[in-house]
Each structure stands twice: as structure tokens, then as C-alpha cells.
Amino acid sequence: MSESRTNMRRGHGPMRGMGATEKAKDFKGTIGKLLAYIGSYKIGIVVVMLFAVGSTVFNVLGPKTLGRATTELSKGLMRKIQGSGGIDFSKIGWILVGVMCLYGCSTLFSLIQGWIMTGITQKICYRMRKEISEKINRMPMKYFESRTNGEVLSRITNDVDTLGISLNQSVTQLITSIATLIGVLIMMLSISPLMTLIALVILPISIALISIVVKKSQKYFKTQQEYLGHINGKIEETYGGHNVVKAFNKEKKEVEEFHNTNEVLYDSAWKSQFLSGMMMPIMAFVGNLGYAGVAIAGGFLTIQGTIQVGDIQAFIQYVKQFTQPIQQIAQVMNMLQSMAAAAERVFEFLDEEEEVQVIEDPVKEEHIQGNVDFDHISFGYQENQVIIHDFSANVKAGRKIAIVGPTGAGKTTLVKLLMRFYDVNSGSIRLDGHDIRDFNRRDLRNAMGMVLQDTWLFKGTIMENIRYGRLDATDEEVIAAAKAAHAHSFIKALPGGYRMELNEEASNVSQGQKQLLTIARAILANNPIMILDEATSSVDTYTEARIQKAMDHLMEGRTSFVIAHRLSTIRDADCILVMKDGDIIEQGRHGELLEKGGFYADLYQSQFETVS
Incomplete structure (x- = not known):
């Protein structure tokens, strides 16, 4: 929970930047990228534009056609008053039928363009989520260790949703609005240029008032979305660390x-929604002024006989x-800003640095023996903060190597370098005489099985979780691996046994049981190199002893790296590397190191001393 809080303070809130009116850093560039991204759907978008314009044209023709009915009705009334005839209901009826056809076609075209555009936006969202999901698997570990899970998830969920909704609504609405403006202006000019001029006076007034409202509400929208991210982050970390x-x-x-953060969110949300809600009353007020001016001018022109009543x-x-x-x-401009901000965050993610997955002429070793050489390596997560200095070690195939030392000595970092989650700053790590950087990462990691202190299980059956180590394993092989990890007995006692489904947090089994399942998974994977990072830290002493025997059997003939704090578990290691401040200060077998009476001996004895 503290890590999540730290990341949030660094500005990595889980839903940061999802405001309805947040501005993109590079609006034009992002829109250009988005247009290029959706280029494969350009034919569909052109069709949408045609149907949107068609819908608008039919809609714009409606009022003038309906005005003919009003004119015909007024003329019929005048004829009736003058006694020269009556109302031609047949003609009015045909006019109304024409109006219904116009509005019917407009609705049909609108439905078709909405259906097509919805399909396009959902395909774009699907493609984006697919690319983000694939991108995650190609990105280096350092990206995820510097950001909260919530921020990465928001790229897949919130940002893509915002992009999809905004794109679906903004494209059709922008086309329709522009076409309506042009069409209505043409129809107004065809009726009366004078009344059109009066109506146009309201345009700059409307734009000015809307601009003021948007400018005022912008900062509140931005604050609202920023603190919405803080609220979500707070909920995530609090519920995650509820215990x-x-x-x-x-x-x-x-x-x-939470209350303090929610107060800021409430204040900004209230002001932003109030200001944005003022748009409708302002537009209604300005529109009513326009109606009044048009009614006065229209009445004057009708008296002069310039236009008809229906006009x-x-x-x-x-x-x-x-x-x-x-x-x-x-x-739409607000939606475009929101869409650009969301698209920018998605494209930033898709443009992030990737691990090189495939190299030219990689090393292909069908039978990896497991000889590992650390040759004067140095490494730091930050360039100016080196944590492993000039580390060298030679590990023969099939040997069990224990890595011990105080917290922060660089033990887990060493394992991350071996699996190429990070690359060394200098020096080299060689596997069977080949620099591990000459392997494709996939081939390299296929040679290694790993059991971490922090267990990871997914929502699914116990059988599926163990089989994750080797997807083509049979049920019998899975059960054999569980027996080797001493997990079979407790699995059979669970409701459903191997078919029992774990929940999202795997909280329906104990921490120790989760660790046993991950060990069974590693046993099933049957890799030539095994890495155990505090693999038995969550089990009791009795179970640990049983697992240790199973692990010893598993590690026979395999190169094994065991990180341990409980030194009693690695007394039979072929070689113990004692690390301190990123360097090996001692190495040898358990008995040899105790006889030296050095740092390892002090570390070992301290675990059996009574702390007063």
C-alpha cells in the first residue's frame, strides 16, 4: 500500500488525465496520429459522412416544406373569408406526406450512419486494447516498477473508453452540425436575407458567451479529473491494504x-457542472432574442408581401x-480535447520503449546445460546509483548456489539480471559460454523456472494454475507435480479438489498453500535452471522441511539459484555466495564459511540468538 501511495505522490495516479476537457500536450500531432491510426477505416468513415450529410439535408428541407403547408392553410382561410373558395386539404395532405417522407429518410440515414460509426469505433477500441495488451508483454520491467497498476489499467479501460465514446459522438456530430449550419444558412437566405442578417447577429454573441463559460469551467474540469484519479487511487490502495x-x-x-480529497473533488465537480450547465440557459436566452427579432422583421416583410406566412x-x-x-x-470541441488527451496517453503507452524480443542470429541451444558466469558485472536501477559493483562468480552446471545477505544487498536484483528483466550496465552474464544478450529473451526464459516470494495465481481452477508452468501437461503430470510439492493432500481436502476455482486474489486458500501451488507449477515446468526467491518463506517449518526434500530432488542435475534469509535451509548448497552492498564478500560451502568466522558466520549465528 505504501508503494502505491509513493507512486501516486510521484504523479502516477491510476486515472490521472481522464478529464472531459483536459487538453492534450500536442493536439494537432495527436489528432494526426489518430487519423493515421484509423486510416484503414476511411472508406467506412466516408460512408458515415455521406449518410450524415444526407440525413442533415433531408432534415433541413423539412421546415421549408412544412412552411408551404402553413402558407396553403393561410391562403385557404383567406379564400374562405373572402368567399372565393376554401382550404385545399388534399394539397396540404400531400405536402405533409412529403414532410413525413423527408423526416423519415433523415431518421433512416441517421440510424445507418450511427450503426456504421459505432461498429468502426468498437473495432478501433478492440484494436487498441489488443495492441496495449500485446505491448505490455514487450515492455521492460522498469516501466511497471515505476508506475501503479491503476495507471496502466486506466490506459486499457478509461482512456480507450473515452477515446471510443468521443470518437463515436464527435465525428458524426461534427459533420451533422457543420452540414446543418451550412444547409440552414442556405435555406434562411432563400427565404429572406434581411431576417438572415438578424439571425446571424446572435452568432458572435453565442460564441462569445460559450467561450467565457468554457474558459471558466476548464480549470474546474481539470481539477475534477485529477482528483477523480486521486480518489480512485485512494480506494484502490485502501481496499488492497484493508487488513x-x-x-x-x-x-x-x-x-x-478520503474526505479531504473528496471535498476538493466535490468543489471542482460542482463548479464545473454548474458552469457547463449554464450553456443551455444562455443559448435559450440568446435564441429567444433571435426569435423576437425574426418575428418582428417577418411580420413587417409579410405585410409588405415580400414573404409568405409559412416562411x-x-x-x-x-x-x-x-x-x-x-x-x-x-x-464537440470539448469532446475532441478529451479524445485527444486520451489518445495521447494511449499513443504514449504504445510508443514506450520495448524490450528487444527477437535479435538477428540469436544463440540456439537445444540442450542448455546450465553453466552460468557472472563476469565483472555492475548495475543500478538509476545510472547514478549503482547497487551491484564488479560482481563475478562462476557457477557450474547442476550445482545448487545459495545467495544470502542482508536486505538490500542485491540478491533479487541479481536474479532479475539473470532473467534479463534488466540488462547489466557493464560486464556480462554468460550461459553455457554465450552472453545472455545473444539469446532471444523468450528462449532464455524458457530455460528458467522461477518461484518468487510474492505468489501469483490467477482466477481459475487449481489444475489450471499449476498447468500454467507447462500448458501441454496432462492431468496426471499436474497431480504428480503437486505431490512432489507436497500440495496434493491439501488440494484433495478442498471443495472440488483440483477443480476448485480460485478467486481474483486467490484469497480462498492460505498464503502457504498459494506458495505450494507456485512451487508445483515450477516443478511441472521442469526447466534446466531453477530460481527460488524465498520460495518457502510463507510455509511452516514442518512443511518447509518436506518441501525442501522435494526441492532437493527437483534440483538434482539442474543449476539452482536459491535466495534465502533462513540460512538453515541452504546448508547443503554446493556454494554459498554472501553478498553485501552489491559485492560478494565471501563464498564457499556452509561448513567452510562457519569456520572462517566472518560475516556469514555472524549472520548464521544471529538467527539463533535471543534478542534482548
Whole structure:
């Protein structure tokens, strides 16, 4: 939990940057990348544009056609009053049928373009999630060790969702709004240039007022989304460390911190939503001013006989349609900002440095023996902070090598270098005489089995979790591996046995049982090199002794690296490397090191001393 908190303080909140109006650092560049990314769907988007324009054209023609019905009705009333005739309901009926056809076609075109665009955006989202998922497997360990899980997950979930929703809505809405503006303007000019001029006066007023509102609300939206990320991070780490919070009676402190963060979120969310909610009343007010001006001018022109009564009714409808696209375009600009910010974060992730997975002319060793040489290696996670200095060791195939030392000596780091989670800064690590950097990472890691102190099990049956070590293993082989790890007896006692399903946190089995399952998985993998990083730290002494026998049998004929704090478990090691401050200060067998009476002897005796 503390690690998550530290990462958040570094600015790696899990949902940072997901604001509805957060600006991208490079808006034009990101939009250009996005257009190139969706280039394979350009035919579909062109079709969407055509249907969107078609829908708009049919919709724009509706009011003027309906105005003809109003004009015909008013003329019929005048004829009836004058006694020269009556209302031609047949003609009005045909006009109304035409209006219904226009609006029907508009709706049909709108549905088709919405259906096509939804399919395109979902395919884009699917492709992005697939590429992010594949990217994760190619990225170096240092990326994930410097960020919280929540931030990586937000790229796959929140950012891609925001991108998909914004893209789906913004493209069609932008096309429709622009087409509506142009179409409505043409129809308004065809009715009356004077009334059109009056209606256009509201345009700069609307733009000015909307710009003020957007500018004011922008900072609150940004704060809202920033603290939404903090809230999500707080929930993630608090629930993840719920047992620790309860054990240390820190519920009040956690609630207080959550309350303080939530207060900022509430304040920014209230202001941002209030300001954005002002758009509709402002637009309604400006629109009503436009209606009043149009009604006065229309009445004057009708009296002069310049336009018909139905034209006033049609024009008022056009004025209403004219103000809506302006607001929609403003909303689209917000969505485009949000879309660009989300796309930028996704592209940043996809452009992150990758591990080189395949090299030209790699070493191909069908039968790796397991000879490992550490030749004057040095390494630091930061260039200016070297933690392993000039480390050298020669490990013969089939030998059991124990690595011991105080916390922070570099034991686990050494294993990470061996598996090429990181590359050494200088020197080399050789496997059977070949620099491990000359292997493809996949081939190198196929030669190594690993059991970590921190167990990892996934949601699935116990059988599936053990089989993860070798996917083509039969049920009998899985059971044999479980027996070798002394896990068979407790598995059979569980409801469902090997078919019992573990939950997401694997909390329905104990920590020790989880460790036994991971050991069974390593046994099943049957790799020529075994790496055990505190593999028995979570089991009791009796079970540890039994597992130790099984592990000794497993490690026969294999090169094994065992990191241990309990030195009693590695007394039979062929060689013990004693590390301190990144260097080997002693090496030899257990008895030899005790006779020297050096650092190892002090470390060993300290585990049996009574601390006063």
C-alpha cells in the first residue's frame, strides 16, 4: 500500500488525465496520429459522412416544406373569408406526406450512419486494447516498477473508453452540425436575407458567451479529473491494504484523507457542472432574442408581401436549428480535447520503449546445460546509483548456489539480471559460454523456472494454475507435480479438489498453500535452471522441511539459484555466495564459511540468538 501511495505522490495516479476537457500536450500531432491510426477505416468513415450529410439535408428541407403547408392553410382561410373558395386539404395532405417522407429518410440515414460509426469505433477500441495488451508483454520491467497498476489499467479501460465514446459522438456530430449550419444558412437566405442578417447577429454573441463559460469551467474540469484519479487511487490502495488498515487502527485516518480529497473533488465537480450547465440557459436566452427579432422583421416583410406566412414559421424553425449546431460544435470541441488527451496517453503507452524480443542470429541451444558466469558485472536501477559493483562468480552446471545477505544487498536484483528483466550496465552474464544478450529473451526464459516470494495465481481452477508452468501437461503430470510439492493432500481436502476455482486474489486458500501451488507449477515446468526467491518463506517449518526434500530432488542435475534469509535451509548448497552492498564478500560451502568466522558466520549465528 505504501508503494502505491509513493507512486501516486510521484504523479502516477491510476486515472490521472481522464478529464472531459483536459487538453492534450500536442493536439494537432495527436489528432494526426489518430487519423493515421484509423486510416484503414476511411472508406467506412466516408460512408458515415455521406449518410450524415444526407440525413442533415433531408432534415433541413423539412421546415421549408412544412412552411408551404402553413402558407396553403393561410391562403385557404383567406379564400374562405373572402368567399372565393376554401382550404385545399388534399394539397396540404400531400405536402405533409412529403414532410413525413423527408423526416423519415433523415431518421433512416441517421440510424445507418450511427450503426456504421459505432461498429468502426468498437473495432478501433478492440484494436487498441489488443495492441496495449500485446505491448505490455514487450515492455521492460522498469516501466511497471515505476508506475501503479491503476495507471496502466486506466490506459486499457478509461482512456480507450473515452477515446471510443468521443470518437463515436464527435465525428458524426461534427459533420451533422457543420452540414446543418451550412444547409440552414442556405435555406434562411432563400427565404429572406434581411431576417438572415438578424439571425446571424446572435452568432458572435453565442460564441462569445460559450467561450467565457468554457474558459471558466476548464480549470474546474481539470481539477475534477485529477482528483477523480486521486480518489480512485485512494480506494484502490485502501481496499488492497484493508487488513493492514484494520490491524493498525487507521480507519479514521484513511477516512479523513478520503474526505479531504473528496471535498476538493466535490468543489471542482460542482463548479464545473454548474458552469457547463449554464450553456443551455444562455443559448435559450440568446435564441429567444433571435426569435423576437425574426418575428418582428417577418411580420413587417409579410405585410409588405415580400414573404409568405409559412416562411415566417419555417424561418423560426431554422433559427432554432441554427443555434443548436453552435452549441453542439462547442460540445464537440470539448469532446475532441478529451479524445485527444486520451489518445495521447494511449499513443504514449504504445510508443514506450520495448524490450528487444527477437535479435538477428540469436544463440540456439537445444540442450542448455546450465553453466552460468557472472563476469565483472555492475548495475543500478538509476545510472547514478549503482547497487551491484564488479560482481563475478562462476557457477557450474547442476550445482545448487545459495545467495544470502542482508536486505538490500542485491540478491533479487541479481536474479532479475539473470532473467534479463534488466540488462547489466557493464560486464556480462554468460550461459553455457554465450552472453545472455545473444539469446532471444523468450528462449532464455524458457530455460528458467522461477518461484518468487510474492505468489501469483490467477482466477481459475487449481489444475489450471499449476498447468500454467507447462500448458501441454496432462492431468496426471499436474497431480504428480503437486505431490512432489507436497500440495496434493491439501488440494484433495478442498471443495472440488483440483477443480476448485480460485478467486481474483486467490484469497480462498492460505498464503502457504498459494506458495505450494507456485512451487508445483515450477516443478511441472521442469526447466534446466531453477530460481527460488524465498520460495518457502510463507510455509511452516514442518512443511518447509518436506518441501525442501522435494526441492532437493527437483534440483538434482539442474543449476539452482536459491535466495534465502533462513540460512538453515541452504546448508547443503554446493556454494554459498554472501553478498553485501552489491559485492560478494565471501563464498564457499556452509561448513567452510562457519569456520572462517566472518560475516556469514555472524549472520548464521544471529538467527539463533535471543534478542534482548
